[in-house]
Each structure stands twice: as C-alpha cells, then as structure tokens.
Amino acid sequence: MMSDNSDIDKYYDVVVVGAGPAGIGVGILLQKLGINHIILEKTSIGESFRKWPIETRFISPSFTGNFFKMPDLNAITPDTSPAFTLLTEHPTGEDYVEYLENLAKYYDLPIKTEVCVDTVQKKADSFVLTTNKGEYKSTYVIWAAGEYQYPKTNAFEGTHLCTHYSEVDSFSDLEGDEHIVIGAYESGFDAMVSLIRARKVVTLLDDGDYLNLVKSDSSYSLAPFTRDRIEYVADLFDYYTETKVTSVEFVNDTYLVKTANGQTFTSPQKPINCTGFASSLTLVKESFEFKNDYPLLNDFDESTKTSNLFLVGPQVKHKNALFCFIYKYRQRFAIVAEKIAKRMKVPSQAIEKAIQGYKDNNFYLTDLSCCDDECTC
C-alpha cells in the first residue's frame, strides 16, 4: 500500500474508487493485465465490513468448492476462498476484512487509503477526481464504492429519530430491553435474531410478508441461513406483517411508531431502521442516467451517459437481475476489465491469459437472460 503523496498529479489509466470486495476484485484483474491504476479508499480496506454489527455474519455460505468449478460464493477471485482463509462458513465483517487484506497484499495492489473523493468530472477524454488529498486524473474510472455506508433515510417520516442498522456496533450492547425493528428484509431479521439472542424483547414490523415469500433468487427472498436462524427463535418475537411504517415521533420520552393501517407502537428506545441503504452513486449521479433508482448501464457495465465510467458492485442491475451479492457482481469484474484492456489495446493474448480462470469458473457472466428463472424443485 502507498502512504506518501507521490501518486497525486500523476496520470492513471484507471482510477478505482473504493477498496471493498468490488474495488479489490476488479483491481486484481487490472494488476494481472498490467494496467496502470490506483485504488482510492475513503477510509481503510473493507471499511463497510468493519462497520457491521459484531453479531452480523455473511448470509451467503462460504465453502471451498473451488477447483471443482464451484468457487466459494464469497470469494472475489476464482482461486481464493474465505472459507479456506477464515475456516468459517459465515464470516463476520471483521473476518472478511482479513480475507480482503490478504488479497491486497498477495497481489500488491496500489491502494491509497484515507482519500475521500468529492467530485468526479469528465473533461475532454479525461476524468478529474477532486479529493481531500488533491486531484487525480485518469482515462477510466471504475466506481466501486458500495452502498452499506449510506443509510436510506426516506422510507418514512422521522428516520432521523431512529438508529439505522448500519449504525449499530453491537446489538447486545444496545441500551434497553425492548426494541422495535422497522423493516423485515435480511437486515431486519438479522437485527431481530441478534436482539433475541441478547435476550431482548423484539417487535418486528414488516410492510409485506417477507418470511412467506419464497423465490429462487436470493436477492428477492430470505437466505436459507436466515430462515434457519428465524426457525430457532420462531416463537420469541412479535412479528407484524403488512404493517407499513409511515412515521416515527418522539413524544414525552417515548418513540411512537405509526403505521399505514392505523396502529401505533411505542418504545422507550430508538426504533431500529432496517429499510435498507441508499446508493453511494449520489456522489456521481450526474454521470449516470437512472431508471427506478438504478443506473443505466451498457453491456459492459459502463454508464450510458458517460463513456469510460464503469460501475462494479452491488448497485449493478440489468433488467430484473440484481447483482447485490458478491457471487453475482464478481461475475462482472472480468467483463469490465476486459473492456478497458481492449480499449487500451492490451494484446488479446495477454487479456485471455488474465481472464481464462474467470471464464472457466463462472466469474464471467455474459448471458443476462438467465437470471429470471425459477427453480422447478
């Protein structure tokens, strides 16, 4: 890693923004391709994962199926495996940072930490990124800044009165014995399970009936790991379905949680907002076109509005296919890296050599039509 300022005012072929799994994953390919690049990270490697509540674990299981063509679901290269490094099936956030740091070191990635990107502007054929450490210039930008650090704050009135899921360090350390959890997706159920295990009383408010929604795609349905955890505490929490929260108020030292169907729930503790995350793309929103909150991308995950600006990570969406799991969005790293390499006229033999292992191990998804099917059994 780099710590001096020799990198500023240099010109890069590629600037990658973010040193989480997306930025490191695509950075490894740039390194293999010999492309001159730098990875700018606002805080430190895998910062989002460091901020996970200590009780939180990966919902997608790690298992070293690599070398039989079934790479670990949480791996970001075809030949590595968090299960192999960490010896656990469901890593914590801290665990996963260890895996990412190992990779950054193994591949000697040019990561520059504590560089906060403020603006990204395209001038003629170059990008100029202004940061707290000065300006960076490049021909290509890969936006890999993730989404976990940006809480969604518009799901109902009074979100500022709540604790957002991402702000919790430890559920067992939260003050009080009774908690209202708003939102019943993965994070809502995770909060509930961790609170119950800490012997707290939990009311979970679900605007639909997410527990009973079963879909083949894990982006639209609870993970089996989550269902197993819920099963274990099934009778220990109050669960309200079809109960959409419209506002939270704070009156006489009490939080009032009001719902669309006319109910009011009260708690002495701040409700926990688990309605999701906003996209880090707000920082570069002028550089993308949007449809239903998702950025429009061409077949190479490049902005339809700004050429040479690519997106990798959980915000990628093509039609109904959400790429919000590592095992999904990692399948686009090689697509992006290959496209940039071709434009830079890297010899095709060198490109093939760098991405062959990706093609051979389901790290190279080109057919986006597959992703809509449902299992027959």
Added chain:
Amino acid sequence: MMSDNSDIDKYYDVVVVGAGPAGIGVGILLQKLGINHIILEKTSIGESFRKWPIETRFISPSFTGNFFKMPDLNAITPDTSPAFTLLTEHPTGEDYVEYLENLAKYYDLPIKTEVCVDTVQKKADSFVLTTNKGEYKSTYVIWAAGEYQYPKTNAFEGTHLCTHYSEVDSFSDLEGDEHIVIGAYESGFDAMVSLIRARKVVTLLDDGDYLNLVKSDSSYSLAPFTRDRIEYVADLFDYYTETKVTSVEFVNDTYLVKTANGQTFTSPQKPINCTGFASSLTLVKESFEFKNDYPLLNDFDESTKTSNLFLVGPQVKHKNALFCFIYKYRQRFAIVAEKIAKRMKVPSQAIEKAIQGYKDNNFYLTDLSCCDDECTC
C-alpha cells in the same frame, strides 16, 4: 413409480442400480434423452439419507445460487435447489429425501423399489441382473448404489463390538452418558458434536490431527460448517490426536479401546466407530479393476474391465480427485448419459438439448486436471 411386476423379463437399454441422488440424478438425464431405462432400488428412494442420525445435517451448504450460474451445492439438476424446496441451509437426511421424492415425481422416473440386486453378470452384449424379484436384462448398467449403507469394518480389531456411525438413529437417544468416538473425520466430529449437544461426555480418538489439517479440497479437510460447530463446543470434549485405535475388547462389562501408542481407554458403552464406509462395489467387484481400493474408470466413468458398465456417485475417483460430494459427482452425470446416448445413436441435436443446461451450469466436468490445486488465499 411402478409397483406391479410388468417390468420383469422386459429388456431395458439401461438399468440404473440405486435411487439416491446419483441414480436419480443420472435417471433424470436418461428420461430427458428418451432412453428406455429402469431404476432399481433396494429399499426406498434416498434410503441412505433416511438412515442418517436425526441430528445429522448436510455439511455442504445449500444456497439457491442457480440462475446466476452457481447452482445449489446439493442439487442434482442445474435448475433445482434443496434450499429452495426445503428452506434450510443444511438439510437433514429426511429433508433431502423430500427433495429427491419431489424430483422423482416431477420427472416421472421409472423407479422400482424393494428390488435387491444380488448379482450382475455380463453375457455376450447384455447384462443380466438377478434380484429378489427376478431377472432384469439390459445393454447398459449404471451402478449408483452409494456407500453409506456399507460400514467399514476392518479399521481395527473388534469393530463388531462397536456401534458404527451409520447404525445410530439418534445420538441423544444413545444409552449412557459417556462415549468414546473412534475416528475424527466428518462423521467422527459430527458424532462428537451431537453427543455434546445431548450433554454427554465425549472422548474423540483421532489417528492423525485432522482438525489442524487445512486443505482446499473439502474431500481432504473438514467443512467450514463442521469447524463452526466444533468451535462452539471447543472446550467440552476430550480430543486425542495421533491416537490410532488398534483393537476394541469387551472385558468385565467394560469396553477396552487400545491404541498404537500404548494407551487404553475404557467405557461402559459401546464405542462409536467413525472410521468410514465400505464401498457397495463389493457386489460388482469382479466387474472392475481396482487400484488402492478405487475402481479404475475410463474418461467416461466406465469400468476399464467391463464395457457398458458405468459408475456414478461418491466412489468415483480420477487420479487424486475424489468425487465424494454431490457437487462433485453430479458433474459426471451428463458425461455418462451422453456417452450412452451416443452409443445408442440418439440424434446429436437431442443430446445437446438434454445436456445444454448441464454444460452451462458446471454440471459437466471434463477437465480432471483442475482438481489438485490449492487456494492462494
């Protein structure tokens, strides 16, 4: 399913022996290819899984990554998922039988239960299988009888005095409060964990140091699920490494377990033998050549000694690549089915149509050289 005797004395293109995941998995392909076949099952569908101890669960995690090219590790077709059907990450044996039964029904497989194959003989170009229900004749035989039902009984002297892992219905129902577990592979650690959870005292005898052996290949190293479970009970069991059992004796109402390094462990309860399973191939051993206990197979998993006799399931081995997980041996179903279809001159277009989904989703492993690598991180 078939229950009358109209199938006997008919001639089949293919007889499949065994209606577990291997037999059903390859049977689905034969069905798709329109090949005239029958699946003979000694007892009932997935019988080995029914016999698992009730506490035992799959060590490979189920997760519906299907449609993003990462099919459920425990699925036997590319478009189905035990996690989707069963809503759990680690199915029990009974759970998995439900999945297998769903598939058998969905594909209307010609499974004949309670047919016990006694001998398989090749006469001229045909196989004759003698069974408790009469003779079956065919051009091809696919042996898919698995291994779980056949305990290994030669690891030390006195195995007949022990309870074999596969004979346990429930660890919590075992008589007594103190148990000696012999063998520390997956089944030994599984027995230990289940006994500890049932609040019993456990001594685990490991002939090596399996807990500290970390390999990329799950056939040679403990699954992360197992490591997580061990971690949870880490200080609650007595673990002896490099302690190879040489004999078990029963003297004065006490079991004496003697080891190569001169120790003797005693228990009022039968020791639990977790040294592994013997192969069902003993029934057809004359039809295979063997090397180090594994049958020799050509590139299509056909016996090198008997043409048109194929093997599918956990006993398949090529060089150092053991196929003893579902996610491994399922990758050979289409290889076998394709080979038989070609010999039967099924039109190549029909073959391609049947196996395309297998090729597209890592259910079609041809390159066996991959399987020896180690993860870098």
